Amino acid sequence: xxxxxxxxxxxxxxxxxxxQQVTPSGPSAAEASVLIIDRDRLYADSQRGQAIEAxxxxxxxxxxxxNDRIQAQLIEEEQSLTERRPNMSMSAFRAEAEAFDAKxxxxxxxxxxxxxxxxxxxxxxxDQFFNDVREVVxxxxxxxxxxxxxxxxxxxxxxxxxxxxxDAIDRIDAETDAxxx
Numbered sequence: 001x002x003x004x005x006x007x008x009x010x011x012x013x014x015x016x017x018x019x020q021q022v023t024p025s026g027p028s029a030a031e032a033s034v035l036i037i038d039r040d041r042l043y044a045d046s047q048r049g050q051a052i053e054a055x056x057x058x059x060x061x062x063x064x065x066x067n068d069r070i071q072a073q074l075i076e077e078e079q080s081l082t083e084r085r086p087n088m089s090m091s092a093f094r095a096e097a098e099a100f101d102a103k104x105x106x107x108x109x110x111x112x113x114x115x116x117x118x119x120x121x122x123x124x125x126x127d128q129f130f131n132d133v134r135e136v137v138x139x140x141x142x143x144x145x146x147x148x149x150x151x152x153x154x155x156x157x158x159x160x161x162x163x164x165x166x167d168a169i170d171r172i173d174a175e176t177d178a179x180x181x
Contacts (some may be wrong), residue, residue, distance in 0.1 A: 035146040036155050037137065038165040039130070046172045049129055056122045063114055070107055136171050140164055 043049035081100060085093050141149050144164060152163065 033144060033146040033162070035141055035144060035149045035162050035164050036152050036158055037149050037163070037168060038152040041165050042133070042137075042168055042172070043126060043129060046133075046169045047176045048133070048172060052125050052129055056118070056125065059118055059121075063111075063118060066114075067111055070111070074104060074107070133168070133172050136175055137164075137168050140168055140171055 044053070077100060081093075081096055088096070137149065141147075141164070146164075149164070152158075152165070
């Protein structure tokens with residue numbers, strides 16, 4: 001079985017060698033550098049990512065405050081209906097209870113829609129962040145002699161020397177500071 005593997009490997013060598021010789025300018029496969037980046041940390045630890053998250057958090061807290069006010073109001077309405085129940089006819093109570101349930105469902109749908117919109121906006125802003133920093137990270141890749149950057153989550157094992165996350169954060173922050181001036 002091993003004999004066939006060796007023969008197969010040897011039969012590939014001339015092709016690989018020929019392919020290397022025909023490569024136009026640029027680093028050869030042996031010289032090419034693979035770099036990795038932790039996208040989550042890049043976003044979470046950079047000033048720009050933190051600013052985006054602060055705005056998203058502010059919107060989330062505002063929505064939570066709105067939900068809390070609505071919930072308090074609905075609890076009050078429900079208690080009022082419960083207190084009035086003994087003095088109401090069954091049909092009148094049923095009509096008010098159904099109207100209250102419909103109102104609760106409408107509010108729940110509206111608030112769920114607001115939450116979904118907030119999550120959508122957060123994802124759009126996160127995607128925009130990565131699009132905005134692509135040039136900075138790409139220049140860092142070129143400066144390091146890299147030809148590709150992989151997300152750290154896709155890498156099983158790697159040397160810390162090829163992780164450019166901290167350098168990328170530093171460059172993004174420097175650019176953010178320069179734009180603020």
